Amino acid sequence: xxxxxxxxxxxxxxxxxxxxxxxxxxxxxxxxxxxxxxxxxxxxxxxxxxxxxxxxxxxxxxxxxxxxxxxxxxxxxxxxxxxxxxxxxxxxxxxxxxxxxxxxxxxxxxxxxxxxxxxxxxxxxxxxxxxxxxxxxxxxxxxxxxxxxxxxxxxxxxxxxxxxxxxxxxxxxxx
Numbered sequence: 001x002x003x004x005x006x007x008x009x010x011x012x013x014x015x016x017x018x019x020x021x022x023x024x025x026x027x028x029x030x031x032x033x034x035x036x037x038x039x040x041x042x043x044x045x046x047x048x049x050x051x052x053x054x055x056x057x058x059x060x061x062x063x064x065x066x067x068x069x070x071x072x073x074x075x076x077x078x079x080x081x082x083x084x085x086x087x088x089x090x091x092x093x094x095x096x097x098x099x100x101x102x103x104x105x106x107x108x109x110x111x112x113x114x115x116x117x118x119x120x121x122x123x124x125x126x127x128x129x130x131x132x133x134x135x136x137x138x139x140x141x142x143x144x145x146x147x148x149x150x151x152x153x154x155x156x157x158x159x160x161x162x163x164x165x166x167x168x169x170x171x172x173x174x175x
Contacts, residue, residue, distance in 0.1 A: 010100035013047040042173045048100040057085040058093035060101040063175040070166025077105040078175035079115040111161040116150040137168040
């Protein structure tokens with residue numbers, strides 16, 4: 001593929017299967033590089049992707065989740081499953097896929113988006129407007145709650161949304 005690649009817009013996908021993930025990242029045992037955490041993850045419920053010459057080359061997923069932010073029980077929209085074909089990274093595909101997902105997330109009601117990522121990706125998400133959560137974030141796991149070992153980031157989904165101080169408790173498996 002050439003450097004002057006014309007990038008198509010991201011679109012909502014009807015489904016996102018392991019075959020779709022393999023189309024983007026290959027079929028390795030730990031495509032997102034988070035296997036070292038030992039965490040159990042939830043699948044996403046809404047999917048957005050970019051196809052190039054018929055091939056799915058980028059994806060971002062969403063899932064509505066219950067959370068306790070400080071003393072407030074509420075919901076967030078979890079963003080995850082962000083993937084870009086390795087040979088196309090650095091061309092804005094992640095930005096386009098995440099932007100499409102967040103545009104939809106803004107119609108879903110919750111005031112905040114939440115994501116977890118590997119440390120090398122924090123700068124990418126910061127450029128996209130995400131902010132790091134400095135307090136501990138706890139997530140459910142089959143054996144009980146654990147502190148999230150990955151950086152946790154948030155973004156406002158509505159004007160005036162601020163992240164409240166205090167411990168964060170995701171009341172489900174992470175997405």
